[in-house]
Amino acid sequence: MKVANTENIQIAVKSPKRSTKVKENKLFNIVNIIFMSLFALVIIFPIWDIVVASFSSPDTLRSSRLRIWPEEFSLENYKLVFNDPSIWNAFMISILKTVIGVVTHVFFTAMVAYAMSKKDLLGRNVYTAMGIGTMFFSGGMIPTYLLMKSLGLLDSFWVYIIPALFSYYDMIIIMNFFREIPSSLEESAKMDGAGVWTIFMKIIIPLSMPVLATIALFNGVFQWNDYITTKLYISNEALYPIQMKLYEIIVQQQAQTMQTVGSVVIPTSSESIQLATIVIATVPIVLVYPFLQKYFISGMMIGAVKE
Structure with missing residues (x-):
C-alpha cells in the first residue's frame, strides 16, 4: 500500500509539469506560425508586386505604391x-x-x-x-x-x-x-x-x-x-x-x-x-x-x- 501511495504521489507531482510543458509547446507553435507567416509575407509580397507591375500598363507604374492587382492589365x-x-x-x-x-x-x-x-x-x-x-x-x-x-x-x-x-x-x-x-x-x-x-x-x-x-x-x-x-x-x-x-x-x-x-x-x-x-x-x-x-x-x- 505504501508503494502504491508513493507512485500516486509521483504521478500527481509529474502531471502539472507535463501539462505546463504541453502548454508551452502549443504557445511556441502558435508564435512560430505567426512569425513564419509574417516572414513569408515579407518575402512573397515584393515578388508579387514585381509580377503584378510587369502586367500593368506603363502609366500606372509612375506611382511608387505597392500593388495587389494590376490596375490596368496589359501584355x-x-x-x-x-x-x-x-x-x-x-x-x-x-x-x-x-x-x-x-x-x-x-x-x-x-x-x-x-x-x-x-x-x-x-x-x-x-x-x-x-x-x-x-x-x-x-x-x-x-x-x-x-x-x-x-x-x-x-x-x-x-x-x-x-x-x-x-x-x-x-x-x-x-x-x-x-x-x-x-x-x-x-x-x-x-x-x-x-x-x-x-x-x-x-x-x-x-x-x-x-x-x-x-x-x-x-x-x-x-x-x-x-x-x-x-x-x-x-x-x-x-x-x-x-x-x-x-x-x-x-x-x-x-x-x-x-x-x-x-x-x-x-x-x-x-x-x-x-x-x-x-x-x-x-x-x-x-x-x-x-x-x-x-x-x-x-x-x-x-x-x-x-x-
Whole structure:
C-alpha cells in the first residue's frame, strides 16, 4: 500500500509539469506560425508586386505604391521583350550554359570526390592541402583574365563551362556522402569482375542522387544567375545570357515614354521592360526547384555530416 501511495504521489507531482510543458509547446507553435507567416509575407509580397507591375500598363507604374492587382492589365511589356530576337537568343544561351554546366560540373566533381573518398589514394594529403588553399586564396581578377585569354576562352561559350567544372567545396560534400556508402557493395562488385568505371557509374552514382541533385541545384542557380562571367570575358552579344540582357536593360538610363526594343517602337517605360524581363529570367529556375526540393535536405544533411 505504501508503494502504491508513493507512485500516486509521483504521478500527481509529474502531471502539472507535463501539462505546463504541453502548454508551452502549443504557445511556441502558435508564435512560430505567426512569425513564419509574417516572414513569408515579407518575402512573397515584393515578388508579387514585381509580377503584378510587369502586367500593368506603363502609366500606372509612375506611382511608387505597392500593388495587389494590376490596375490596368496589359501584355505590352511582354510583347516588347519577346519581339526582341536578342532576348530569345539570350534565353537559349542561358539554358545551354545551365544544362551543360550543371551536368559537367556534377560529373567531374563526383569523379574527383570518388577518388578522394579512398584513403589509399596516392598523394591524397597533397591534393587535400591544394584544394583547401583554393578555398581561401585566388589569383585575382586580372590574373584570371590573363589566364582566360591565354587559354583562348575570351568570347567563347566554353568560358561558362570550363572554369566552373570543379568546386572543392562541392567535392567535400559529395566525398563525405560517398564515404557513407558501404564498402561491401564495391567489394562484391569487384568479385563479380566489375571495374572502377562500372562501379562508379552503376553503383555509386545511382545511390548518390540526393547529394548530386543538391549540388546540381546549387550550380544550376549559379549558372542561371551569373552575368559577371559575361561582363568580364564576353564582348560578343550573341553569347549574352538572359541575365546579361537584364543587366543591360537595368543600367540603361532611358526613362523616355517611347522605348525602342529591337525593331519595335511602342509607348512604354524602361521600368516596365525591366520588370517583365525580371519575371521572364526568374520563372525557369523557380519552376525547376520543386523537382529537386525532395533531394535538397537529405543531400545536404548526409553529405555535410561526417561521423
